[in-house]
Amino acid sequence: MPETARIHLLPDLLISQIAAGEVVDRPASVLKELLENALDAGSSSIQVQLEEGGVKLIRVSDDGSGIAADELPLALLRHATSKISSLDDLERVGTLGFRGEALASVAAVARVTLTTRARGGDGAAQPHAWRLTGGSGATPEPAALAAGTVVEMRDLYYNTPARRKFLKSESTEFAHCSETLRRIALAHPEVAFTLAHNGRVSLHLARSDARGRAGAILGEEFLAESRCVDATSGPLRLAGYCALPAYSRARGDAQYCYVNGRFVRDRLLAHALREAYQDLLHGSRYPAYCLFLELDPATVDVNVHPQKTEVRFRDSRAIHQFVFHAVQRCLAGPLAATATAAAQAVATPGDIASPLPTPPAAAGVRGQPFAAGSGRPPWQASLGVSEASRSGAYEAFVAAARMSTAASTASEPAPTMVDGATAPLGYALAQLHGVYILAQNAAGLVVVDMHAAHERILYEKLKHALQQQNLTSQALLIPAVFSADEIDVAAAEENATTLQELGFDLAPVGPRQLAVRSVPALLLAADPTALARSLLHELREHGAAQLATAQRNQFLASMACQGAVRARRQLSLAEMNALLRQMEETERADHCNHGRPTWMQLSMADLDRHFLRGR
Known part of the structure; x- marks a missing residue:
């Protein structure tokens, strides 16, 4: 009989690489985490540069609040975050990121460089920027940057080649990255976004309002064939656009649902929307919609899935009925x-x-x-x-x-x-x-x-x-x-x-x-x-x-x-x-x-x- 393996502690790097498998499954996952960090920093303009579908390079530049020089080494450590500090904060989290795992997970499977110039309490930028290259133990060095933060990820899965084999073609990975940016940009029309791939700009979204951003991403045809939803019931509010049946699709690729500004794929909401369209779409057609549900953060648990795409509601039946009736009334105008x-x-x-x-x-x-x-x-x-x-x-x-x-x-x-x-x-x-x-x-x-x-x-x-x-x-x-x-x-x-x-x-x-x-x-x-x-x-x-x-x-x-x-x-x-x-x-x-x-x-x-x- 083989000798029984002894219980032992795993090295920190291996722990981070295991955790990265839950958070980072392709370049689009990396981009999502970096964009959420940039938005949490209060950015008004974000530029994204990709090479080879994001496998070779993902660079996200923002004009947000930046990171203080003495906090920079903590940014790449697991469970280090500025977003929460207690269980009460976790139960009422209002930011897109909060676990403190994203940058550490990315740094475990790619080469990461952070360049940042923080603003002081009076809003003025610090004397100069700082750059941190590598993982734990690295020392920040002076750098040049006007303001904000630049996160650069190179050579995804360079140290785990077996996982790199599971990535798709360059065009496929870029398509996923582009869709990730569009999903996030839909919920933040006040922020300008630019996406470039292999040196060519493929998408530029100027600052706008909700309608303008929806038209820029989903198309004016979607708006022309949609009805506006704006329903309120106590602390609940549902706003956005529901396309009429004439704009139905053969696939469910035009369905955007958000909870407190976070894109989600929730079965409860999907079922409520499918039921609302039941008397308008029969058969294999899929409705198109872009809807934003707002509610008290304390009544929804976003700490359900590592990628934060699933949520759990405290009163799921009330949410279901509210969404169902709001959309049904809109479509039955x-x-x-x-x-x-x-x-x-x-x-x-x-x-x-x-x-x-x-x-x-x-x-x-x-x-x-x-x-x-x-x-x-x-x-x-x-x-x-x-x-x-x-x-x-x-x-x-x-x-x-x-x-x-x-x-x-x-x-x-x-x-x-x-x-x-x-x-x-x-x-x-x-x-x-x-x-x-x-x-x-x-x-x-x-x-x-x-x-x-x-x-x-x-x-x-x-x-x-x-x-x-x-x-x-x-x-x-x-x-x-x-x-x-x-x-x-x-x-x-x-x-x-x-x-x-x-x-x-x-x-x-x-x-x-x-x-x-x-x-x-x-x-x-x-x-x-x-x-x-x-x-x-x-x-x-x-x-x-x-x-x-x-x-x-x-x-x-x-x-x-x-x-x-x-x-x-x-x-x-x-x-x-x-x-x-x-x-x-x-x-x-x-x-x-x-x-x-x-x-x-x-x-x-x-x-x-x-x-x-x-x-």
Whole structure:
């Protein structure tokens, strides 16, 4: 048997190298720690220089407060920090760094040089700068530097070549470094950043405000397709931007979430945001957002992960509900507010501003108005729709149209727009190729995708009716009989109660035949056989329990999709106007259930520019 190894103390260098494996896993990790130190020092301008993706060189220069000469040797020692001094400080930490491990970990696996010139108590710089090269035991030497600190890291993993083999290509490592800087810069718009790679400047961010910095990093298209969030509840505040479904992504690479200015990847927050988008994005699309959560530092533990990218909340449920409802309200903003913004931006043909009265909000509109600060061009405004369903309540809005406009006929002219005090979506003019509704409002021309809009309306009605346990069913004059597999027949018999709750009467009329005797009243125009087959498929896949909870909305979305008015269906003006009025009263009417916009606004100014009027 081999001799049992004796317990012994590890050398300090090996301890630091082990610790470095938790903090420093690639050049981007080093850059993150150095940038956080520069920000904690109160810097207003930070320059970053990289070579070979950061493997050969990372140099971070700042104009912060600097480090006193007598404290310089401590900067490279483990657990030496100016950020905290007690457990109470740790529990209320407000700085980005606090452990005192970053520089020591970097110095254990790379060659580090610190050059700094501290400011005195009166703000004046010390007589000259000091430079410290190497690890513990090194002596500071006089150096030249105007102010602040320069941290230079060379030859990452030069003394641990096995770990260097795990690094990726130069371009990949640089991409990670660039993304790290962007994440940090998003939370600190008051600081200027410059990033250079192999002698070429790749990114320069001037000092700005939150909106300007978001536009510089995420792009103006993101801002144009986003709504501004600013919600407060006691000590909690959530601010930032949530992109509308039209800006959804195939990957989750445009999701930036911060807690007290620190970029985090938190499962609780990610789940709250995913749930907030649930009625707008179904399938494999990912929402885009840039959100900043502010709360009392004592109610969040940031000392969870060595890289400080995970946090733990004291009252996680309250945080989840706050974030969920704030974002959901923002995304469910009423259509009326968006159309109003377009009306207020309209200009006369002579390019002279013509203020119009604000159109009144339609009765029944719920949610928060579209944020004026999002800077979205009026003609790009789109009403939100989720991936719900398109079930057959075509008769519902037709009946509403006939009741509200009994005297209207298809040949009757549309109401004339004489001022802004009209319906936000205006009044229908015509139908284009049986697909789009053309309407006139105070701002100009409104184009509506009638199928997508009706899909959202039906989905929201089905959800509301089911929640209120008021999903009425309508008996079919002639039952729809169709052939079915034995497993479908068994599923229909086994889940008869669930089917009735959903408004269906589905019964076997033979060993391999089922009859649909009644369907939800909202879906009368849909194909009853297709609805029944879809419902039985969901029951087989997920069971009655899941269909009543997590899968319910997806199924309702599917039903709404099937029941919505189809393309090429000719509508009268009364029917088109009824659809417009229902859109104005429906939450998330900006987009259909699949995330596509349901309408767009072309202002008179847009049309005048296109036709060169007034020139």
